[in-house]
Amino acid sequence: MTDTVLVTDTGFSPDDWSGDDTRSATLAPDDRAGDLAARLAELDLIRVTFPSFADGRGFTLARDLRRLGYAGRLRATGHVLADQYAMARRAGFDEVEIDSALAARQPEDQWRARADWRAHDYQARLRGGTDARTPA
Numbered sequence: 001m002t003d004t005v006l007v008t009d010t011g012f013s014p015d016d017w018s019g020d021d022t023r024s025a026t027l028a029p030d031d032r033a034g035d036l037a038a039r040l041a042e043l044d045l046i047r048v049t050f051p052s053f054a055d056g057r058g059f060t061l062a063r064d065l066r067r068l069g070y071a072g073r074l075r076a077t078g079h080v081l082a083d084q085y086a087m088a089r090r091a092g093f094d095e096v097e098i099d100s101a102l103a104a105r106q107p108e109d110q111w112r113a114r115a116d117w118r119a120h121d122y123q124a125r126l127r128g129g130t131d132a133r134t135p136a
Contacts, residue, residue: 003100006075007085009115012108015097017073019044026077029057033064040070047097050078059091066092082110 006013017024024045025036036043046065048058062074076088077097088096098106 004077004097005100005103007096007098007108007111008094009089011112011115012103017045027058027061029055029061031061033061033068036065036070037068040065040068040072043070043072045073045075046070047075047077048093050076050080053079053081053084055079059087062088062092082106082114085111085114 004015006015023043024047025039025043026047026049027033027036028049029051036046048061048065050058058076062076065074073095074093075095075097076093079102080088080096080098081102085096096111
């Protein structure tokens with residue numbers, strides 16, 4: 001199995017998930033968030049797979065899971081690029097799991113450059129640089 005790296009707002013770290021597999025689930029891009037609606041309260045981790053960096057359906061899944069009330073750990077896994085990190089966080093992901101080969105091509109500093117994802121969305125820029133969480 002390929003080594004993986006977790007990306008969070010603080011940078012790279014090893015995968016620290018050691019929970020019970022019955023308390024986790026994995027969704028593919030063509031799955032629906034509603035398929036897990038009855039189990040959301042039981043799940044500590046949901047992984048959403050990205051088979052290609054050009055396939056953005058996982059962002060919609062994350063948003064839909066959060067709208068359904070999922071408050072657990074939400075992880076994007078697969079082909080997510082550093083340039084997509086801010087979008088992943090805004091969509092509702094807590095972290096991104098990448099393989100070590102991608103981590104070598106896109107080092108930690110490239111991911112950390114996008115860690116201030118709340119302050120650099122287009123709405124914040126339109127408001128004159130205020131934090132995106134601050135109402136206009």
